[in-house]
Amino acid sequence: MNAASRMKIDTWREMIDRRLGHWIDKTDPESLYEPMRYAVTAGGKKLRPVLLLLFAEAVDGDAESVLDAAVAVELVHDFSLVHDDIMDHDELRRGRPTVHKHWDENTAILAGDCLLVQAFRALAAVSSPHLPLALKRFAEDIIGVCEGQAFDKSFETAEIVTLEQYDTMIRLKTGCLFGLSCELGALLVDGSPQQLKAANRYGHELGFAFQIQDDLLDLVAAQEVLGKDVGSDLKEGKKTFLLLHARENATPEIRRQLDGYLRKADLSDEDIRNVIDLFKSAGTLQATQQRVEHALDQARSALELFPASPARRVLFELIQMVAERQA
Amino acid sequence: MNAASRMKIDTWREMIDRRLGHWIDKTDPESLYEPMRYAVTAGGKKLRPVLLLLFAEAVDGDAESVLDAAVAVELVHDFSLVHDDIMDHDELRRGRPTVHKHWDENTAILAGDCLLVQAFRALAAVSSPHLPLALKRFAEDIIGVCEGQAFDKSFETAEIVTLEQYDTMIRLKTGCLFGLSCELGALLVDGSPQQLKAANRYGHELGFAFQIQDDLLDLVAAQEVLGKDVGSDLKEGKKTFLLLHARENATPEIRRQLDGYLRKADLSDEDIRNVIDLFKSAGTLQATQQRVEHALDQARSALELFPASPARRVLFELIQMVAERQA
Numbered sequence: 001m002n003a004a005s006r007m008k009i010d011t012w013r014e015m016i017d018r019r020l021g022h023w024i025d026k027t028d029p030e031s032l033y034e035p036m037r038y039a040v041t042a043g044g045k046k047l048r049p050v051l052l053l054l055f056a057e058a059v060d061g062d063a064e065s066v067l068d069a070a071v072a073v074e075l076v077h078d079f080s081l082v083h084d085d086i087m088d089h090d091e092l093r094r095g096r097p098t099v100h101k102h103w104d105e106n107t108a109i110l111a112g113d114c115l116l117v118q119a120f121r122a123l124a125a126v127s128s129p130h131l132p133l134a135l136k137r138f139a140e141d142i143i144g145v146c147e148g149q150a151f152d153k154s155f156e157t158a159e160i161v162t163l164e165q166y167d168t169m170i171r172l173k174t175g176c177l178f179g180l181s182c183e184l185g186a187l188l189v190d191g192s193p194q195q196l197k198a199a200n201r202y203g204h205e206l207g208f209a210f211q212i213q214d215d216l217l218d219l220v221a222a223q224e225v226l227g228k229d230v231g232s233d234l235k236e237g238k239k240t241f242l243l244l245h246a247r248e249n250a251t252p253e254i255r256r257q258l259d260g261y262l263r264k265a266d267l268s269d270e271d272i273r274n275v276i277d278l279f280k281s282a283g284t285l286q287a288t289q290q291r292v293e294h295a296l297d298q299a300r301s302a303l304e305l306f307p308a309s310p311a312r313r314v315l316f317e318l319i320q321m322v323a324e325r326q327a
Numbered sequence: 328m329n330a331a332s333r334m335k336i337d338t339w340r341e342m343i344d345r346r347l348g349h350w351i352d353k354t355d356p357e358s359l360y361e362p363m364r365y366a367v368t369a370g371g372k373k374l375r376p377v378l379l380l381l382f383a384e385a386v387d388g389d390a391e392s393v394l395d396a397a398v399a400v401e402l403v404h405d406f407s408l409v410h411d412d413i414m415d416h417d418e419l420r421r422g423r424p425t426v427h428k429h430w431d432e433n434t435a436i437l438a439g440d441c442l443l444v445q446a447f448r449a450l451a452a453v454s455s456p457h458l459p460l461a462l463k464r465f466a467e468d469i470i471g472v473c474e475g476q477a478f479d480k481s482f483e484t485a486e487i488v489t490l491e492q493y494d495t496m497i498r499l500k501t502g503c504l505f506g507l508s509c510e511l512g513a514l515l516v517d518g519s520p521q522q523l524k525a526a527n528r529y530g531h532e533l534g535f536a537f538q539i540q541d542d543l544l545d546l547v548a549a550q551e552v553l554g555k556d557v558g559s560d561l562k563e564g565k566k567t568f569l570l571l572h573a574r575e576n577a578t579p580e581i582r583r584q585l586d587g588y589l590r591k592a593d594l595s596d597e598d599i600r601n602v603i604d605l606f607k608s609a610g611t612l613q614a615t616q617q618r619v620e621h622a623l624d625q626a627r628s629a630l631e632l633f634p635a636s637p638a639r640r641v642l643f644e645l646i647q648m649v650a651e652r653q654a
Contacts, residue, residue, distance in 0.1 A: 029474055029477040029478050029481060031477050031480065031481050032473060032474060032477035079440075083436055083437070083440060086432075086433075086436060087433040087436060087437070105413075105432075106413075106414040106480060109410055109413060109414060109436060110410070110414070110473055110476060110477055110480075112440075113406075113410060113439075113440070113443065113473055114470060114473045116440065116443060116444070117443070117466050117469045117470050117473065118466070118470065120447050120462065120465075120466045121463065121466035121467065121470070124459060124462040124463045124466055125463070131458075131459050131462075132451060132458050132459070135447065135451040135462055136448065136451045136452070138447075139444050139445070139447045139448035139451055140448065142444045143441060143444050143445065143448070146359060146437055146440055146441045146444065147356055147359060149437060150356040150358050150359035150437055151356050153358065153433060153437075154356060154358050
């Protein structure tokens, strides 16, 4: 990414942070506002709000006029992390104890609820004739995020999960909010119906690619770049895109060997290397990489509906960054 | 309440129930939509949505045009019950196991989240030029409800809670949503600023009176009418309006006696009778009754800003019902 693009994003991130602070500036009751502030000031890439601002600018609109909408999508993301961490019993988030570990579950439930409501409040503060439609789309896609989380939780105990079901889950849990963010940016500054659709497509496919790539990198990234064990998903028994693909596409013999490893309680590093080889034999690594590239191609072609601009340039560069990501 | 008023309310309750069903008509993922449906079909008086419709009609508007807003406030109420029941470890709600007991806490967290989002979605479906302001007010007052719950939870472990703090908590936790419901009904059909304020006042004071009266009836109602033990709040160690009033207004000697009872692990029926006598000596029963009556007077005078109509008549009758309630 070139220096001008990076500077634009960094400036916006600071604006988003300041504005997030504005929406959570109360102090009483402390048991509510402290954990809310904790959740929103934990860092994070602020990718969703930045995408929203980029699309507002790409439609030739004034990005700063939709800053509260950008804050709104970030608040939804923060809400979902706080509640998902309770449900997943996760103890760390962005290098710090999760809200329910730092305080308790009740506090995290209520703080998450309030982040969600503040998201709607922030969006309702945007001045745009398209606000009613924006709110409708906002609510619809947050429902999608919740549906995705429900599917994800149900997969943990499901006997069989198909690749198609996994695909649907990722598209809901991750794709929805990315797509929504981009669409809202275009919608609120009067983008055309075709541009709204294209913006949503861009975000949806970028988010989907990023998530599937996560599954892939967990196996093929260099350990020192990844910052965690290679194959940690497999070791934790997670149903990933790769595992489901291999089980559906491997020969019976390879599937038999694969299931043998999956039944093992503790997978050694050698086991992981063997599973990777089995994935290769089933064509899984290649198919996953293709799936990522296909999604990124879709995102790229969605940008054709927007005139050339510095914002569009950044949107292209973001695709490239995902394509080249190593961990 | 006269027969015509009752019939109007019953008809609306059925409409609200049908429309609630419309907003939760999906089936997949079942782990999300089953508990959501369970939560909204548990009965309940539907008082908040009925108030919303009554105020729309009282402003001389078309009540049915704001049906989705009525559904929205009921969904907020249902959301808060599902999450509050988790936080309060309550096992029964409206005579059935609570959502987190019937399923589990994760399911209840997610179902509650989704009820809250559906509430916004339902409100966003109302066709009114005042929708942006309605959404702003809606979000603001749901924040109020969350703040009220946070105060309520913090009181459980607080050494000292003042009557003023308790008052604030009740006004947030109960008054907000009642006030909001009435205000939205008036707002969406183009009520005047004075009418919106009056509608909010009516709902807020009615809800406040109802809640304080609950504390009072727990002590003074006849057991067979109350359907539970007299003094159950005291037995459970709850900080109620009466208890806080007595502790602030009793003579040192009466407070000393009172604190003696409060330290006891199991209060007998005779203990409860003695505490009631102490409350009487502190002027607490009378002061509480006056507080209820004052709130109902405020609600009554708020109705002066609306022209005479069948809807306004029902609103007067509802005040009378609360005033005369025995349990």
